[in-house]
Structure formats: structure tokens, C-alpha cells
Amino acid sequence: MLTYLIRRLFAVAVMLVVVMLAVFGIFFLIPEWTGLDPATMFAGKQTDAQALEGIRQKLGLDDPILVQLFDFFRGILVGRDYSSAGDSYHCEAPCFGYSFKTEQAVWPILADRLPVTMGLAAGAVIIWLIIGLSAGVVSALRRGSFWDRAAMSMALSGVSLPIYFTGLLSLAIFSYGLGLVSNEYTPMEESFSLWFSGMILPWVTLAFLFGAMYARLTRATMLEVMGEDYIRTARAKGVREPVVIRKHAMRSTMTPIITLLGVDLGALMGGAILTETTFSLPGLGQAVLKAIGEKDLPLILGVTLITASAVVIANLIVDLLYGVIDPRVRLA
Amino acid sequence: MTDTHKSGTAAVGEPVADARPPRAFLEVRDLKVHFPTEDGLVKSVDGLSFNLEKGKTLGIVGESGSGKSVTSLGIMGLHTVGQYGRRKAQLSGEIWLDGQELLSSDPDHVRKLRGREMAMIFQDPLSALHPYFTIGHQIVEAYRVHHDVDKKTAKKRAVELLDRVGIPQPDQRVNSYPHEFSGGMRQRAMIAMSLVNNPELLIADEPTTALDVTVQAQILDLIRDLQKEFGSAVIIITHDLGVVAELADDILVMYGGRCVEYGTAEQVFYEPEHPYTWGLLGSMPRIDREQTERLIPVKGSPPSLINVPDGCAFNPRCPYADVPKGNVTRTRRPELRDVGGGHRSACHMEKADRERIWNEEIAPKL
Numbered sequence: 122m123l124t125y126l127i128r129r130l131f132a133v134a135v136m137l138v139v140v141m142l143a144v145f146g147i148f149f150l151i152p153e154w155t156g157l158d159p160a161t162m163f164a165g166k167q168t169d170a171q172a173l174e175g176i177r178q179k180l181g182l183d184d185p186i187l188v189q190l191f192d193f194f195r196g197i198l199v200g201r202d203y204s205s206a207g208d209s210y211h212c213e214a215p216c217f218g219y220s221f222k223t224e225q226a227v228w229p230i231l232a233d234r235l236p237v238t239m240g241l242a243a244g245a246v247i248i249w250l251i252i253g254l255s256a257g258v259v260s261a262l263r264r265g266s267f268w269d270r271a272a273m274s275m276a277l278s279g280v281s282l283p284i285y286f287t288g289l290l291s292l293a294i295f296s297y298g299l300g301l302v303s304n305e306y307t308p309m310e311e312s313f314s315l316w317f318s319g320m321i322l323p324w325v326t327l328a329f330l331f332g333a334m335y336a337r338l339t340r341a342t343m344l345e346v347m348g349e350d351y352i353r354t355a356r357a358k359g360v361r362e363p364v365v366i367r368k369h370a371m372r373s374t375m376t377p378i379i380t381l382l383g384v385d386l387g388a389l390m391g392g393a394i395l396t397e398t399t400f401s402l403p404g405l406g407q408a409v410l411k412a413i414g415e416k417d418l419p420l421i422l423g424v425t426l427i428t429a430s431a432v433v434i435a436n437l438i439v440d441l442l443y444g445v446i447d448p449r450v451r452l453a
Numbered sequence: 454m455t456d457t458h459k460s461g462t463a464a465v466g467e468p469v470a471d472a473r474p475p476r477a478f479l480e481v482r483d484l485k486v487h488f489p490t491e492d493g494l495v496k497s498v499d500g501l502s503f504n505l506e507k508g509k510t511l512g513i514v515g516e517s518g519s520g521k522s523v524t525s526l527g528i529m530g531l532h533t534v535g536q537y538g539r540r541k542a543q544l545s546g547e548i549w550l551d552g553q554e555l556l557s558s559d560p561d562h563v564r565k566l567r568g569r570e571m572a573m574i575f576q577d578p579l580s581a582l583h584p585y586f587t588i589g590h591q592i593v594e595a596y597r598v599h600h601d602v603d604k605k606t607a608k609k610r611a612v613e614l615l616d617r618v619g620i621p622q623p624d625q626r627v628n629s630y631p632h633e634f635s636g637g638m639r640q641r642a643m644i645a646m647s648l649v650n651n652p653e654l655l656i657a658d659e660p661t662t663a664l665d666v667t668v669q670a671q672i673l674d675l676i677r678d679l680q681k682e683f684g685s686a687v688i689i690i691t692h693d694l695g696v697v698a699e700l701a702d703d704i705l706v707m708y709g710g711r712c713v714e715y716g717t718a719e720q721v722f723y724e725p726e727h728p729y730t731w732g733l734l735g736s737m738p739r740i741d742r743e744q745t746e747r748l749i750p751v752k753g754s755p756p757s758l759i760n761v762p763d764g765c766a767f768n769p770r771c772p773y774a775d776v777p778k779g780n781v782t783r784t785r786r787p788e789l790r791d792v793g794g795g796h797r798s799a800c801h802m803e804k805a806d807r808e809r810i811w812n813e814e815i816a817p818k819l
Contacts (some may be wrong), residue, residue, distance in 0.1 A: 337601075
């Protein structure tokens with residue numbers, strides 16, 4: 122198990138380096154090829170040539186590419202200094218550079234927004250797992266029954282209705298109509314109950330979409346697992362049916378669900394753009410949406426790296442969970 | 454060997470007039486297992502009867518889809534658990550195990566019998582063992598379902614049985630997972646699991662089909678030894694006549710969900726009565742046969758269990774379908790008839806015709 126863990130950690134480190142290289146490639150080379158000048162984007166179009174030159178020097182845009190790459194990595198790992206003639210400042214690690222628009226360091230902007238996105242994802246994942254798994258299991262075990270049809274119809278609407286529809290509808294009914302919950306985001310430090318009240322609708326809306334997908338996956342997997350020979354063996358031993366389902370069937374059903382969960386959670390870390398926009402949550406998704414509109418490359422770069430790292434780390438956790446669940450994986 | 458038949462002669466094949474208590478340890482009477490499907494009713498087992506005493510082995514032989522496995526699952530009551538869909542298996546008839554009728558019993562009562570009174574060995578031990586649990590865990594579970602003991606005692610019992618079925622270093626191997634075992638070892642573990650509660654009836658459903666030929670004989674020897682030791686009744690289900698030749702006291706040949714021939718191993722091997730049994734024997738490789746001779750396959754394929762042919766189910770494939778006068782083989786279903794000494798066969802041919810064909814055409818080629 123320990124060698125497995127070490128091997129996986131090593132793989133994650135390699136993966137993260139590859140991700141950073143790719144991101145560097147995309148964000149530093151593409152402007153060059155397409156003729157978009159980062160210095161112009163940073164400074165605005167009205168800047169004179171001398172100021173642009175200063176910015177270029179400061180950002181190191183005229184350095185050889187390997188030096189830029191080295192600075193890029195150094196910035197993320199230990200921080201870096203930006204300096205031009207007489208004017209110098211330090212960018213703390215992890216340094217993703219400075220926003221073209223606000224000239225603030227990227228990381229603190231993102232660090233402010235990360236808790237919002239994480240809170241959204243964490244609450245939603247709990248709801249969608251509970252709803253999705255139980256609906257899926259009941260549907261599979263009572264295939265063709267009223268409950269199966271009802272749950273699968275719900276699931277179908279869940280996957281087909283867009284967030285901005287279900288989100289706005291729920292806001293209209295529960296917040297503006299009935300006044301049950303808040304329609305604003307309040308940081309948790311200010312008031313837990315207000316935060317909770319403001320998060321319920323985003324959680325449920327997001328969980329409705331994902332819960333629907335998980336219900337369908339759980340149902341399909343469960344149906345397959347219940348037909349396995351080892352389920353028949355458990356029954357042939359005289360094991361009670363509820364135990365057969367809980368112990369023998371559920372354990373196998375979890376494998377594909379955990380796989381999907383790893384990818385979904387990682388991706389959500391990059392911001393649930395639609396949900397955050399619908400509910401005006403100041404999370405990463407909103408930040409990146411704005412950044413895309415403003416071609417704010419450093420900010421996009423920062424979110425991309427955070428998302429990629431989150432996916433890689435979530436997959437590491439998934440792989441470790443695999444090792445716990447499925448003994449065959451430990452050897453592989 | 455023949456006492457099995459003497460005791461149950463009156464009960465087999467024909468309806469029983471009085472409701473006298475059954476005498477055989479396992480008595481199956483007119484068992485029918487039907488599955489409703491969109492295409493029609495699949496009659497997987499359609500009126501099967503047989504008896505089995507403790508300490509005896511019954512071999513059920515037939516092609517794929519002849520209803521062998523469905524029969525065994527029916528006895529175990531495994532058609533009725535976990536049938537969550539709308540289309541449930543329909544079972545009728547009687548299954549008497551040690552004086553209790555199972556089909557009319559409470560399902561939870563049958564569940565308690567499963568694993569303790571009757572146990573089963575499955576065809577493919579890799580898929581029949583749960584890949585996520587250790588061998589020991591699975592045996593312990595089988596034991597603790599029926600015995601109120603702590604895990605340590607149960608584990609000791611598991612090690613003891615793994616040792617008994619010939620697994621080396623059982624105290625270490627008990628913690629292994631199924632994928633860490635070879636095919637033969639897995640089947641040994643499966644056997645250990647089925648025997649952990651000393652069941653009186655053991656059903657082995659093609660126990661050697663998924664194994665290497667070299668391991669097959671070992672597993673069969675093991676089953677035979679264990680049967681002697683535990684004194685259980687054994688049903689061995691197979692399409693391999695070689696397997697039943699080694700193990701079975703009685704043989705039941707199934708075709709299209711019905712019994713076409715039933716007798717002692719000697720009777721079925723040396724005086725087979727049914728053309729289908731002849732076909733099976735003809736398609737079996739034998740060491741004493743000339744190597745240049747070809748095996749003779751049974752022509753055609755097994756019947757659809759939705760549209761079983763009218764008359765004798767075997768008639769489309771039977772080379773002797775026109776021997777009986779008239780069109781009887783295609784219009785009337787042959788009854789299982791006693792042909793002497795408890796040996797029964799379901800064939801329309803007259804005894805004289807059958808003996809002539811056997812002696813002149815079949816026996817010399819075998």
C-alpha cells in the first residue's frame with residue numbers, strides 16, 4: 122500500500138508539471154503567434170511605446186523562452202520579483218502574475234473566491250450523493266415500479282433542464298416568492314445562518330443536475346451488479362437480502378461512482394460558472410467568466426491551474442479510495 | 454445403488470394418488486420453472502421429477518439450455534429472491550428436502566436452509582467469489598449467517614476447511630483475495646465455503662467446466678472424498694459425461710427442460726435407451742476408440758424453450774424419428790416409461806426397435 126501511495130504521489134507531481142508546462146505553452150506562446158501583445162493588453166491601447174517597453178521588461182516578455190519558463194515555475198513555487206528600471210516589487214508564491222485589468226496579484230483574488238466555490242461544491246456534493254445514490258438504488262431494486270419511473274423521470278428533467286432555468290425558477294419561488302431563503306451571498310464568517318440560507322438554493326440547483334446523473338449511473342451499475350455471479354453466491358449462502366444489497370452489491374456499485382465523483386469535484390473547483398452567475402455567488406466561476414470577457418490572461422491562467430490541480434488531486438484521492446475498495450488495484 | 458429407485462418408483466413420472474410423506478431425502482416432483490418474456494413463456498424446466506438419497510450422487514446431464522442449472526437454482530430457491538422486476542419466474546411442483554416442502558415454504562425459511570442444509574458450488578469460481586472480499590471473509594460470512602459465533606471461531610473454522618480442501622498454508626491463504634488464487638484453488642475455496650455448514654445436500658453446477666483439464670480430476674476427486682466424509686447427497690450438473698461417469702450413482706438426462714432418460718450410471722452408460730443419450734455417448738471422446746474414427750455430433754441445435762417442438766422435443770434432431778408408426782413422434786409427447794429395473798426413458802420407439810438399433814447401429818460404433 123505504501124509503495125502504491127508513493128507511486129501515485131510521484132505520478133501526481135509529474136502530472137502537475139505537465140499541466141503547468143501546457144498552461145505556460147498556451148498562455149505565453151499563443152499571444153506571440155496570434156500577434157496579441159501582452160504588454161498592450163496589460164497597459165491598455167493608449168500607452169506610448171516607452172511605457173510598453175518598461176512593461177515588457179518588467180514582465181520579462183523579451184527574455185528567452187526558457188528564462189520565461191523558469192521564471193514562471195519559480196513564481197508559482199517560491200515567488201518572483203518583477204523589476205524594471207528602479208521600479209521593483211515582489212510577487213508572493215504562488216505567483217500567477219498580475220491581473221491585466223486591476224493590476225492586482227492573481228492569487229489573492231482567487232484565494233478570496235475559492236472558499237465560495239468550495240462551499241458550493243461541498244454542500245452540493247453531499248446533497249447529490251444522498252439523493253442520487255438512494256434514488257438510483259431504489260430504482261434498480263424496484264425496476265419498472267412507480268418509484269423507478271418517478272425517479273427516472275425526475276432524473277431526466279434534472280439532466281435536461283439547464284441550471285439557469287431551474288436556478289431562476291427556484292429563486293423566483295423560494296426567495297422572491299415565499300421569502301424562505303436569502304438571495305444573496307453572505308460570507309460564512311459574517312453569519313453562518315445567512316450563509317447557509319443563501320447557499321441552499323445554489324446547492325439544491327447544482328445537486329439536482331448532478332444528482333440526476335448519479336441516479337442514472339447508480340441505477341445502471343446496480344442493475345448490472347445485481348446480476349453478477351457473486352451476488353447469487355451470497356444468496357446461496359443464505360445471506361439476508363438487505364445485507365446482500367448493502368454489503369455485496371453497494372461495494373461494487375461505488376467504484377464507477379467514485380470515479381465520476383473525482384472528475385466532477387475537480388471540475389467544479391474551477392467554478393460552477395452557470396450556478397455562480399445565476400445566484401450571484403462571488404466564486405471562481407464568476408471571476409473566470411469576467412476574465413474571459415476581458416481577455417485577462419493571468420487570471421484565466423490562475424483559474425486553469427487551480428482547476429487542473431484540483432482534478433489531478435481529486436483523481437489521486439479517487440485512486441487511493443480504489444485501493445481501499447478494490448484489492449485488485451493495490452497490486453496494479 | 455438401486456434402492457433409490459425402489460423407494461421412489463411410484464412417485465416418479467406419474468401423479469401420486471395419496472399424499473403419503475415422501476421417503477427420499479430429496480424428492481422433486483413435477484417441477485416446472487417458467488419465465489414469462491416478451492416473446493412468450495420460456496419453459497426452462499417443464500415437469501421434472503427425481504429422487505436422491507443421502508450419500509448418493511445424481512448426475513444431471515444435458516446440453517446448454519436444457520434446464521440443468523435452472524433446476525438447481527430452483528431447488529435452492531434462488532429464482533424467487535432478488536426478482537425485483539415485473540417478470541418473475543413461475544415455479545410449480547414440489548421439492549421435498551428432508552421432509553419439508555420448499556416451494557410452499559416461507560422464503561425466509563428457505564433462506565435459512567440455503568447454505569446450511571443445501572449448498573451450491575458454481576461453475577466459474579472467479580465470478581462467483583466477490584472480488585473485493587478475502588476468501589476467509591467470504592467463508593466466515595457463510596458460517597456466521599447460520600452460526601452465532603464470533604469472528605475468531607468462524608475464522609478458525611474457515612482455516613480448517615481450507616486445509617481440508619487441500620489449500621496449502623491455509624492460515625495465511627485465508628487472508629488472500631480471490632484474484633490471488635489460481636482457478637483450481639478458487640474452486641477449492643468455493644467448495645470449502647459450500648461445506649462450511651456441513652450441508653446435507655450439495656449441488657455442484659458444472660464445477661469443473663471453467664478449470665484446466667489437469668485440475669478437473671483433482672476437483673472431482675475432492676468432491677467424491679468429501680461426499681464420503683460428509684455423507685451428503687450430491688447433485689452434479691454437467692454437460693460432460695466423463696464427469697458423471699466418475700461420480701454419479703444415478704444419471705438424469707435432460708433435453709428441452711424435460712427428463713428423457715433416468716437410471717443408474719450402469720444402465721445409462723451400458724444400456725442407454727434414448728436416442729439423445731446415444732448421441733451424447735457418441736459425441737464423447739474415448740481413449741479406447743480408434744483414433745481415426747470421428748466423433749459423432751448430435752446434429753442440429755437445442756430447441757427453443759419458447760417453442761418446444763410438438764410431440765417429442767428431440768424429433769427434429771432424431772435420426773430415428775420415423776421408426777415408430779404413424780406421425781406419433783411429431784404429435785404426441787412421449788411419457789417417461791419404465792423399461793426395467795427402475796430405468797426410465799421417454800421415447801416412442803418400441804422396445805424391440807430400440808434394442809435392434811442399439812445393438813446393430815449404435816453400440817458397435819461406441
